[in-house]
Amino acid sequence: MLNISARSLLCVVLSLSLLSLVACSEVLEPVALPEMQTKRAQQEEFDINLQPLNFEAAKKLNKARYNRMVSRPGNAFSADLVAEATLLKPSFPPTSQSQPYKLGVGDEVALIQVLDTATTLSALTGGLDLGADGTTTNLALPNDTTEVIETKGRVGTDGSLLLIGVGRLEALGREISELRDEARNIFIRNGKAPDFQLEITGFNSQLAYLTTDGGATASTVIPVTDQGVTLRQIIANAGIAFNEQVLTVVRFQRSGKTYTFGLADLLADNAPKIYLKDQDHIFVKNLKYQPGKVFLLGGVTPRIIEIIPEERPTLATALFADEGPLDKPSAQRSAVYLLRGRNPTQAYHLDAQNPASVLVADAVELRPNDIVFVAEQPLNAFNRTIVSILPLRVLLRDIQDENFP
Structure with a gap:
């Protein structure tokens, strides 16, 4: 009885072995719930x-x-790898031309007057003794026919500007060209030749800010002047150069809005000119590429x-x-x-x-x-399949020899 069962079991095992050779993947398929x-x-x-x-x-x-990946810094919940393409969708502020400079509190203005020697300083200053306070008294030399007098004023907290020879001017929010026109009218009204020059010598009321992480985080205060400085000029003056080894991202904050673009986008030939305005803040950060x-x-x-x-x-x-x-x-x-x-x-x-x-x-x-x-x-x-069924061969041999433990 045992021999018959062994033969039967042998046939079954041989059949399974043959099926494994015909369809190895089915034999090796794991049992799944x-x-x-x-x-x-x-x-x-x-x-x-x-x-x-x-x-x-x-x-x-x-x-x-x-698609390169960069390591974006942050805390334990936000630091991760992000695709370069997601950070390089340029978002520039609306384009605009350079705007005329508006005077503000703290700005300094200089008035330079060219006077004939026949005109006395007392007539010009109303009898004030200017002395050593930065203005001059009579600078005429014996052989000179003209003299130059320079006076300086500062826009005060009340928005006014005091210039000797002109008087008090309302300067807050006005352009220097408007003050020139008003000073010219004052000279003509007082019967004096309007030979003068009026210029801004200290730009102190409008400031922009640059923050970089070039090795050590640093911030720079940038005065906004009447020359219409662009963001591209600021980046170049700061020594920020294009580097293939890192992704340089620029974040530009203006009037409560944030614009993001890559340094390569800013340096492109078709990039818009971004003129700095008061309270603009520029952040430049280098992100490392990951393999x-x-x-x-x-x-x-x-x-x-x-x-x-x-x-x-x-x-x-x-x-x-x-x-x-x-x-x-x-x-x-x-x-x-x-x-x-x-x-x-x-x-x-x-x-x-x-x-x-x-x-x-x-x-x-x-x-x-x-x-x-x-x-x-x-x-x-095939060899892997054969190796996997070697234990079956041992079992077949034991069954045939009736070698059971």
Whole structure:
């Protein structure tokens, strides 16, 4: 009775072994609970389109943007890796021309008058003794026919400006050209020749700010002048240069709004001119690039290959890497695939058995998140299946010899 059962069991096991050789994947499929199979159906589905990898396809692949990742600083809840493209959507403030400078509290103005020697200082100043307070008394020399007198004034908190020879002027919010016109009228009204020059010598009321992190965080206060200084000039004067090794991001705050753009966008030929205004704040920060990742899968040891844009590695770089696909006899060289994108995923097939195909592989630049898949040799898969059923052979032998513990 035992011999019959053993033979029956032997036939069953032999049948299973034969099925394993015909359909190895079914034999090696793990047992899964029904609820686990239900969850499998909820996994992401990917549509994969297959096409050959040739020089034409390589040219198209190389046009894809190299999406670099940068490390964005922050606290434990916000520090993360972000794509460069998400930070490089230029947002510039509305373009505007340089506006005339409006005088404010603290601005300094100088009045320079050219006087004939016949005109006395006492007549000019109303009998005031100017002495050593920064103005002059009579500077005429015996052989001179004219003299130059310079007086300075400062816009006070009440918005007024006092200039000797002119008097008090309302200066707050006015342009220097308006004050010149008013001073000219005063001279003419007083019967004096309007030979004078009125200029702003101290720009103290309107300020912009620059904060950088070039090694050590530093802030600079920038006076806004009547020359219409641009943001591009400020960046150049601060010694901030374009660097391929980092992503330089500029945040520009104005009137409660924040605009973000890359330094490369600001330095482009078609970039708008941004003239500084009072209370503008410029933040310049360098973000470090992080290496991209290419995934190597299939009939090789799974691994991640780091790539950086400066080196522009190719598919050949991955294939000939140490312990790479072409270094493994288990790899099926006729079934090399480069997968890129998702929904759909484009799979490019390369037959690396042909030595000339290496030129095609070297023409394709890798991009972050590319997948290089190399199928396994059928013989290796068969050997693995045989190894997995070796314990069954031992069981068959024990059953045949009736060798039970």
